[in-house]
Amino acid sequence: GAGVSQSPSNKVTEKGKDVELRCDPISGHTALYWYRQSLGQGLEFLIYFQGNSAPDKSGLPSDRFSAERTGGSVSTLTIQRTQQEDSAVYLCASSLVGGGRGPGTQYFGPGTRLLVL
Amino acid sequence: EDKVVQSPLSLVVHEGDTVTLNCSYEVTNFRSLLWYKQEKKAPTFLFMLTSSGIEKKSGRLSSILDKKELSSILNITATQTGDSAIYLCAVAPNTGNQFYFGTGTSLTVIP
Numbered sequence: 312g313a314g315v316s317q318s319p320s321n322k323v324t325e326k327g328k329d330v331e332l333r334c335d336p337i338s339g340h341t342a343l344y345w346y347r348q349s350l351g352q353g354l355e356f357l358i359y360f361q362g363n364s365a366p367d368k369s370g371l372p373s374d375r376f377s378a379e380r381t382g383g384s385v386s387t388l389t390i391q392r393t394q395q396e397d398s399a400v401y402l403c404a405s406s407l408v409g410g411g412r413g414p415g416t417q418y419f420g421p422g423t424r425l426l427v428l
Numbered sequence: 429e430d431k432v433v434q435s436p437l438s439l440v441v442h443e444g445d446t447v448t449l450n451c452s453y454e455v456t457n458f459r460s461l462l463w464y465k466q467e468k469k470a471p472t473f474l475f476m477l478t479s480s481g482i483e484k485k486s487g488r489l490s491s492i493l494d495k496k497e498l499s500s501i502l503n504i505t506a507t508q509t510g511d512s513a514i515y516l517c518a519v520a521p522n523t524g525n526q527f528y529f530g531t532g533t534s535l536t537v538i539p
Contacts, residue, residue, distance in 0.1 A: 417462075
């Protein structure tokens with residue numbers, strides 16, 4: 312596609328519910344990243360995919376967070392039993408290279424703003 | 429611990445002013461430093477710097493990297509209200525896959 316797309320753009324959910332966030336990277340980009348940005352904070356790294364595998368899951372804040380990527384393209388980030396502190400903007404980015412050669416220039420999607428009541 | 433620090437945290441200027449934003453880093457095996465502009469949600473790419481002392485320029489924006497000082501500056505001349513945004517600095521290492529982001533500088537340009 313022309314750019315990275317994410318859906319939904321906004322999500323309001325109740326505490327304890329599960330949510331699924333979707334990211335469509337730029338076509339041909341093998342590397343995909345998820346970040347979280349809380350109000351007034353910088354970008355917090357969550358997880359990185361090279362193709363369909365996730366060599367770096369170090370940023371996932373708890374076992375309630377998981378992510379997968381299929382077909383080397385679309386990725387979903389799932390948050391189970393959401394908590395109020397999960398409220399943030401979740402940004403996805405993709406790049407051409409990654410995986411040992413160092414990350415390439417990232418292109419960001421518009422993000423999903425998650426609010427947990 | 430790898431980290432990126434930006435200053436100032438926020439800045440308010442009048443249209444036409446020139447601003448300088450700072451980014452300093454402590455990252456093992458430095459590869460590149462990137463500047464992004466974030467309005468509303470999605471950060472948009474501005475510059476990538478890999479070599480020390482070489483200025484990158486795009487219109488009224490310019491940036492330069494100083495590897496000795498482990499820092500970079502982003503200059504914006506003749507600021508406009510459309511420059512109001514959060515400016516993010518990120519550093520990429522030579523190995524691994526993670527970008528290290530600073531918390532950003534929030535710039536507000538008043539008419």
